[in-house]
Amino acid sequence: CTFCFCCAAAESNKYEAAKEEILSQTVCTRCEVSQWDSDEPVSRADLLKGIQGAHGLLCLLSDKIDAEVLEAAGPNLKVISTLSVGFDHLAIDEIKKRGIRVGYTPDVLTDATAELTVALLLATARRLPEGVEEVKNGGWSSWKPLWLCGYGLSGSTVGVIGLGRIGMAIAQRLMPFGVKRLLYSGRTAKPHAAEVNGEFVPLDTLVSESDFIVVSCSLTPETQGMCDKSFFSKMKPTAVFINTSRGAVVNQEHLYEALSSGQIAAAGLDVTTPEPLPTNHQLLTLKNCVVLPHIGSATYSTRGVMSALAVQNLLGGLQGTDMPSELTL
């Protein structure tokens, strides 16, 4: 594109002006790009080798960017741009210490992730995967009064853990289903919660009073392992647990016990530890656990916009100018 622009401008005798503009506004002509040309994650060895001397890095949430990677990169590294809003895979302290800037992709994936969360909640609560399976395996013998009954949102209490961008978008989508009370927990009360009549409550209150619990907080040392034995023991036996934040917020052994013993009704997870979840994992043996392969933001348009934003962040960081979405370190 840059080349074409030059040619077109040259024809209209504005070549020098166009060239100046390109050189001041884009670094494409001056960048050497080394791309991992596969959908599979780059191996650690290739990452450590490929990053040597780089000025910028565009990474995915599956790339753990820690002190070892930063050391391998060396002092040239000015910017890290991640194709995600979550940044728990980045060693922020180490990055900050080295004066490296970070770009990420908030907002542009909020709608897609909220939509997927609602889909997962409904699929889990109304047992859609089980129903589909029964149709296929001949288990559907006739209409039966209590067969495949689940739980509905109408008149329910929903608890959102982390009423941030995505948590709020989830709440906005759930309220029209006739939700009676919307509880939320986090570090601080949110003025925007008024829009969904959200009640800021302690985590214990949220856990014990909700019919549906949706986890949409970020993964931090404080939230790691937050959903554990004690958490699940406080839930109603009819309650449904949904997690679209990060797998490590949940203690999966404790979740398995809660689901298999009937302590809670069902769980829907878009995120797990590890990812991918091994196919022989005990959670996958349970009918009341719906597991998706981390597809919260996976719509064509969202991934396209995320990619464009990640590139703009990278270019801004390389040029030392504003980045459209820079993480405040």
Ligand code: NDP
């Ligand atoms: P935001 O920063 O807007 O929201 C994060 C929320 O987490 C904030 O409301 C914050 O509350 C809350 N939080 C932080 N600490 C705690 C805590 N101790 N207890 C409860 N809540 C807490 O981020 P987004 O909404 O944009 O994204 C949230 C997360 O969703 C991402 O970090 C990512 O991990 C995940 N995600 C998953 C996707 C998927 O594909 N499944 C897609 C996109 C994102 P407070 O302000 O009070 O601290």
Ligand code: DGY
């Ligand atoms: C994120 O952005 O953090 C998601 O997990 C993937 O879109």
